[in-house]
Amino acid sequence: MFSSGALSDVRVIDLTQMLAGPFCTQVLADHGAQVVKVEPPEGEGMRRTGPFLPDDEFRSFGGYFQSVNRNKGSIALDLKHPEGRQVLKELVSSADVLVENFRGGVMERLGLSYEELSAINPALVYATVRGFGDRRSGESPYYEWPAYDVVAQAMGGIMGITGPDEHSPTKIGPGVGDTVPALMLAIGILSAVHHARRTGEGQLVDVSMVDCILALTERIVYQRSYQGVAPKPEGNKHPLLCPFGLFEAKDGWVSIACATDALWRKLAHAMERPDLAEAPECATNAARVQHADLVIGALEAFTGQRTKDELKAILGGKVPFGPVYTAEDVFGDAHFQVRNMLVEVDHPGSERRVTIAGVPIKLSRTPGGIARRAPMVGEDTDRVLRSIGMPVDRIRELRATGVVS
Structure with a gap:
């Protein structure tokens, strides 16, 4: 619907927000998945996070949102309204994947749990990413805790071996506590879709941000097991290799x-x-x-x-x-140009084009790419609803009642 590529026959309902979930669904969209971003009528909260272009008259979104929501369509849908939840169920009935990263229990309270949605579509792959995972895979004592990147980095062990010395644990610069779980979730989704295509059986794909950082930090586990040590920050050196x-x-x-x-x-x-x-x-x-x-x-x-x-x-x-x-060096190095890793896209409300990071996974026969900028709130609502066979009169009624916008 929105791009082409190896995943062009995969339909994804994207209920995610912030970074981990949107980064995951963007990876799928970059390779052609038809990703429909479902937002509240006022839009996802990260739309209001900068930086913004000085001449942006719309302020529909800033650089943060643009960088993780390209290649997606947006439908503005009020899930607090019963009719809004019904519309989501209709979207799910023809989807391959639903992805959400709400705190545990939110979807259950809305009547949109994995069990309820999979009853509508037994082949549905229902994917979640939360700080400490979903209780269906093993209830963490921290299940109710909210979490962001910095929490995942801290408890997943990566901060504990990063820093100038053993007394100074340090946060990794970019949000690896979000982006690494996003990549793990994308792998899980593709695995589950493959299974569903063979068997007709959907399933729950559950990723914990903290678990993924521990997996990324893997050596602290075998060092503890093999050597009986708890590694600490060692500056810019490596404990096992030199130089x-x-x-x-x-x-x-x-x-x-x-x-x-x-x-x-x-x-x-x-x-x-x-x-x-x-x-x-x-x-x-x-x-x-x-x-x-x-x-x-x-x-x-x-x-x-x-x-x-x-x-x-x-x-x-x-x-x-x-x-x-530095970023200046990246923009000046021919490597990133010839590899198409610096891509210009439009920004609504501004005459300027902006640059975002390109698609790092290169496929020779079905290459991914950036076909469109991040969407405005609800920019694709009518198109998405028509694609599932919804009559024009009903779409008008939903607009009139504020269920969609």
């Missing part, structure tokens, strides 16, 4: 990662330190981890005397290397 991290240059920082002894030897020669290539303290990864101060000191002495561009010329293509980029 592997960030190193200061004259004009910023660079990343260098030598996970094998062969790569270390290449690095040592590039540093014009062949003596370190085979030295007993450096010849193996185990030795380098044990003598990390020696290795890192020698590498920092080398990087600290050179600019990022100079280091790129010396190390680029020889060992795993990359300068630490």
Whole structure:
């Protein structure tokens, strides 16, 4: 309905808000899924979060909303009204997937629970993402707690190993507590749709934000099990590999990662330190981890005397290397241009076009893409309702009563 791609025959009802849910459904929409974003008449709350363009006369949404709601249609529907809930059930009857990220119990109170909707459409894949999961998969003692990205990062363990030192746990910059669960949920949805297409059986797909961050942080589990330790923040180093991290240059920082002894030897020669290539303290990864101060000191002495561009010329293509980029650097690097990772779209209410991140998953035969900007509130209401066979007269009645807008 709204784009083409590998998922063009998958219909998704999107009841999500904020970041985790919309990011998940956008991944599906980027690959052609027909995603209908169901919003209250006043629109999802994140529409009112900036940044906004200075000349945006409509203020229908800002950059935050634009970045996670492209390729979707919007229907404005009042689920507090009985007729609004009936309309949702009619949408569900022909859908493959429904995604929601309300707090536990909200959909039950509306009479729109997994059990009630799957009775209407037995093949429905009902997907949820919440801070601590859905009680049907195992009721967490924190089931009733609200959660955001920072909570998932904290309790999932990733903050506990991130920071400049063991006393300074640090939040990861972007909202990985939302986006990683979103990706996990998308994988679960596609798995369940595949099963439903084969068997006619839908199911519940349940993702906990905290669980997903623990899975992302995986090494703390095996370190605790194998070594009996509880890892702490270790700055820009790696506890098991050396050298592997960030190193200061004259004009910023660079990343260098030598996970094998062969790569270390290449690095040592590039540093014009062949003596370190085979030295007993450096010849193996185990030795380098044990003598990390020696290795890192020698590498920092080398990087600290050179600019990022100079280091790129010396190390680029020889060992795993990359300068630490700002957004300005990203916009200036040809990689992101040729990979179509910086995409311009329209913004309603402004004469300017804006840039958002592109689609990172590249398919050779059915490529995804960005076919349209994020929608205005209810921009596609009539089109969506007509697509399920709703008569024009009934649509007019729903508008007149405020059920849709």
